[in-house]
Amino acid sequence: AQSVTQLDSQVPVFEEAPVELRCNYSSSVSVYLFWYVQYPNQGLQLLLKYLSGSTLVESINGFEAEFNKSQTSFHLRKPSVHISDTAEYFCAVSDGYGGSQGNLIFGKGTKLSVKP
């Protein structure tokens, strides 16, 4: 069975500081990996995803994540955060897309708080 572990439930950081949100997964098969962001009282927005190819993936707002197969990790990083990045971030894993496969397994989320 697949599982996702987000080690930090809350990460406080000052504006313009770098941040890393950690995500580890367990799976016996090849996986697809996702980061979603949830702003207060809203649904989830896809931030970035790894399907195949380059292990480093980037979002349009400066976040990046690197798939590390040997460490079964998909940590999310940003070199300089803004107040507007304050949100909850969910890491998710999927083992495919057809039939019974392709369901997303979510981590418990990491609440990023950016302080001025």
Place this chain on the structure above:
Amino acid sequence: GAVVSQHPSWVICKSGTSVKIECRSLDFQATTMFWYRQFPKQSLMLMATSNEGSKATYEQGVEKDKFLINHASLTLSTLTVTSAHPEDSSFYICSAREGLAGNQETQYFGPGTRLLVL
């Protein structure tokens, strides 16, 4: 592209009544839609998966007679909470996955519906 809407965004109802929540994919055809429930300060819990034109597949522990799901078209799925009770109060989020090759892996989420049962 890939926008998913939900209606209503929030609803308050009396105990014992039924509530219907709509989930629409606005600019793509969703072969599969998912319904999640999110409790305060917790992650999303998958309730059921529905494919257009077929019965929904419910996760273990989710009552299918309580949470009725209909996926009548490629752009619309509905979740009806029947005989709602206060413990059904929660944030319900749907997602949709399109069937086009190359983008079958990604789920796009709606903004959620907050249900409060009095």
